Amino acid sequence: MDGVKPRVKVPATAAKGETITIKTLVSHPMESGRRKGPDGNILPRQIINKFSCEFNGQPVLAIDISTGFSKDPFFEFTARLEESGTFKFTWVDDDGSVYTEEKAITVN
């Protein structure tokens, strides 16, 4: 799907063992498959069905997503790190598209 923009907020630095807050937002209609379009026909379901956050290849959080998530899915969650590295964020669309974002963090 075109025009889907992921945005992520991660602190640039953290202390070793500190629990940090991560915020993610992705612009997406999250069409539930139960809504009618202007022509009166049901709009087909199209949602982000999976989200994952990994740090240096290790899972931090993964979410199985249903049509019960609001449009433009926003998540706020935490991570606790022992080393510097890179977060990888992935959103998987019903149409097979995959949207990703990466953020590096320095852990002292």
Add this chain to the structure above:
Amino acid sequence: MPEKSILQISRREALALGAAGAALALGLPTVAFADGEADAIVAEFAGGATPQTGRVTLDAPAEAADGSAVQIAISVDSPMTADDYVTSVVLIGEGNPVPKVGEFHFSPLSGSAQISLRIRLAKTQRVLAVARMKDGSVFMDVKTVKVAAGGC
């Protein structure tokens, strides 16, 4: 008195309301809980464990004007160490067309089992957050959200 699971407690509370309450007062057989599908999701997720109260906090508004975006937060009390952490949380909206709203998989790297998000609620209903720990024990919290305009 043996400890009651939150599902049982909530069922009793639910019986005090409406038709089910009337049936109880008349001594009639009580109706099954409104949405058996939610119970089935909890049972499957719990894998034989009995959901207990405590440790899970589901923050949800008592009333939501717009059911298409209801801000909620789930947090589970856990040290999140390699031996003792929250593995998964399932979020259920009993009155939604798809009751299983989502499932969240945590790890010790999560640092804490906390997630905030916005969900759709089709109507006034109970919302359940059920957490499974590394040792297989299961905890849950339930909130009723009154929805003015459904959003599914």
